[in-house]
Amino acid sequence: MYQHAGVIPGLVHMAGDQSRRQHRKGRPVAGRRATGRTEEPRTQEVAVKPPPFAYAAPATLDEAVGLLAEHAEAEPRVLAGGQSLIPLMNFRLAKPGYLVDLRNIAGLSGIRREGDTLVIGAMTRMSELERSPEVAVAAPLLAEAIGWIAHTPVRNRGTIGGSLAHADPAAELPAVALAADAELAAAGPAGSRRIRATEFFTGPFSTALAPGEILTEIRLPVWPGGHAFVEFARTHGNFAVVGVAALIELDGGRVRRAALALTGVAPTPIRATAAEQVLTGAAADAATAGRAADAAVAGQSPAGDLHASAQMRLDLARAYLRRGIAVAVSRARNER
Ligand code: FAD
Numbered sequence: 001m002y003q004h005a006g007v008i009p010g011l012v013h014m015a016g017d018q019s020r021r022q023h024r025k026g027r028p029v030a031g032r033r034a035t036g037r038t039e040e041p042r043t044q045e046v047a048v049k050p051p052p053f054a055y056a057a058p059a060t061l062d063e064a065v066g067l068l069a070e071h072a073e074a075e076p077r078v079l080a081g082g083q084s085l086i087p088l089m090n091f092r093l094a095k096p097g098y099l100v101d102l103r104n105i106a107g108l109s110g111i112r113r114e115g116d117t118l119v120i121g122a123m124t125r126m127s128e129l130e131r132s133p134e135v136a137v138a139a140p141l142l143a144e145a146i147g148w149i150a151h152t153p154v155r156n157r158g159t160i161g162g163s164l165a166h167a168d169p170a171a172e173l174p175a176v177a178l179a180a181d182a183e184l185a186a187a188g189p190a191g192s193r194r195i196r197a198t199e200f201f202t203g204p205f206s207t208a209l210a211p212g213e214i215l216t217e218i219r220l221p222v223w224p225g226g227h228a229f230v231e232f233a234r235t236h237g238n239f240a241v242v243g244v245a246a247l248i249e250l251d252g253g254r255v256r257r258a259a260l261a262l263t264g265v266a267p268t269p270i271r272a273t274a275a276e277q278v279l280t281g282a283a284a285d286a287a288t289a290g291r292a293a294d295a296a297v298a299g300q301s302p303a304g305d306l307h308a309s310a311q312m313r314l315d316l317a318r319a320y321l322r323r324g325i326a327v328a329v330s331r332a333r334n335e336r
Pocket of ligand 1: 083086102122150151154157209214240
């Protein structure tokens with residue numbers, strides 16, 4: 001139920017978080033201010049759960065944009081599948097005072113074809129994309145990449161828009177959006193606009209979305225050739241240490257067009273443009289794939305961490321690029 005003038009009391013979490021409530025004194029919590037309620041919300045004190053927040057689930061995009069503007073002082077966030085945001089709140093790495101849940105906005109979900117573009121609503125669940133015949137035909141790279149994301153329960157809740165807006169540098173879908181030259185549509189107080197994927201990911205967990213803007217649609221040009229999403233993860237379903245999105249179009253035995261994106265070697269997913277240049281016009285064989293992989297990692301200086309050293313990331317990127325290019329080439333030849 002959407003209550004513009006109030007909150008759903010059960011969803012005002014962690015009322016017993018005394019220190020945090022005091023910390024917030026003087027800073028209005030949206031729900032209480034809107035309802036004028038003074039009694040304590042009916043929740044019990046529980047450790048390691050979200051800080052207090054007010055909640056609304058509007059029925060239209062305009063209302064959602066309006067709520068974000070109206071409650072700007074509460075540092076609001078939109079809630080999509082909650083698979084990243086809620087854990088972050090539970091760990092207190094994110095402390096929005098107001099959540100605008102997008103689940104009731106019908107126009108934000110769905111998959112449709114507009115000529116040579118596949119248009120996907122930001123709230124479309126990953127599992128729907130994974131099973132969609134339209135996606136299988138027009139953007140099989142997306143379906144394959146989703147198969148690498150976590151496990152079914154996460155994909156049943158997680159949304160494509162949430163994954164892109166969250167912009168985890170290890171995530172699969174930002175690399176897909178980059179390789180596929182996606183355009184991302186956003187709506188905010190200043191109206192609607194489209195942002196190219198190449199300009200969308202500005203840093204780890206940061207994007208070109210302005211405060212108060214909502215991602216509404218992902219527009220993926222249909223790719224006529226072969227595709228591959230390959231990655232190395234310690235355990236299937238874990239975030240990838242390195243991932244490769246590859247799209248290859250052939251002209252006889254040569255590469256007509258190539259689009260490659262990489263995760264795990266830079267603070268954001270990157271387009272491997274040097275590798276694309278090596279591939280374009282060259283023979284579609286293993287030697288070319290090797291030269292392209294070398295070109296892709298040249299100049300990259302990833303940070304080492306507990307998952308992999310910098311050198312291991314570069315070696316993995318080289319190996320998985322060769323593999324991704326080979327799979328995409330063979331699919332372009334209809335071998336697989
Ligand atoms: P939410 O968690 O609801 O939101 C995430 C962020 O994006 C929030 O800041 C929110 O405000 C913002 N946001 C959401 N939608 C919009 C919108 N339309 N406009 C503007 N901002 C928006 N991901 C991977 O890529 N690979 C993995 O291997 C992987 N493994 C996982 C394993 C587990 C156990 C879990 C719990 C998650 C995993 N994830 C993984 C993350 C998962 O893919 C998330 O679903 C996804 O990152 C966020 O999508 P969401 O719809 O749940 O967004």
